[in-house]
Amino acid sequence: MITLKFRLLMVMFFCSVCFAETAFSQTLVKIVDQNNLPLPNAVIEYAVPQPLVNKSTEDPIYVMDQINKAFEPLVLVVQVNSLVSFPNSDDIRHHVYSFSPAKTFELKLYAGKPKSPVRFNDKGLVVMGCNIHDAMVGYIYVTDKENAYVSNKKGEVLLPRTLALNMQLKVWHPNSTKGLSQHTLLTIDQKMLDENDIVIVISVNTPEPRDSFEELAFHEH
DSSP: OHHHHHHHHHHHHHHHHHHHHHHTTOEEEEEEOTTSOBOOSOEEEEOOOOOOOOOOSSOOEEEOEEOSSSEESSEEEEETTEEEEOOBOSSSOEEEEEEETTEEEEEEEEOBOOSSOEEEOSOEEEEEEESSOTTOEEEEEEESOSEEEEOOTTSEEEESSOOOTTOEEEEEOTTBTTOTTOOEEEEOOHHHHHSSEEEEEOOBOOOOOOSSOOOOOOOOO
16 A cells, blocks of 8 residues: 555656646747837747657648638748648638749639648748738748747747757747848847746837738848
8 A cells, every 4th residue: 555655656746847847848938019019920930959750741731811801810830841721711702812932822813712722832931912902911931940939919929948048039020120021030148048038029110001012022031
């Protein structure tokens, strides 16, 4: 009986240690604008040395919807060579297209769900518009990094692994004052590691009403 209780206590201790390690293996990053307001739709990506993992042969299909004459989500992050479906959840038809170097494609006037998803083979930013509704604009951020995340409505990103000293983060936002083609680079220092969370400030412009869709080039930095 004593042996059984001892084993049970050891199992509980082992589980608590594993849980503690998991809890502390995450880092909360908050992204705010120059007025200290939460900044949603910011992309954070970083490289971490890790062993190669055999991926599933089945391709996941990401979704870029169209709701209330807007792309949903505004910013979608996908891995290189991913498939993206473009359902139209509006009760009107849309004509989705992009002339971006990373992916040029066109889904002519349609309602409901297109027959086939679109594959995004090259990394870069894909800026999309609607040929019928000029105010519609959306972004697909195609990356070759395993660690790439989008900030939520609170401007927060919970990174799944602890950041290391001198690790570099690349932060992108569609309204950055640096321009659509630029990233904000941040190197993790000891002071950041000592804090409970990390705050990143990105200066942004207020989006102007769009009367037409113009192609915007994107280059990796």
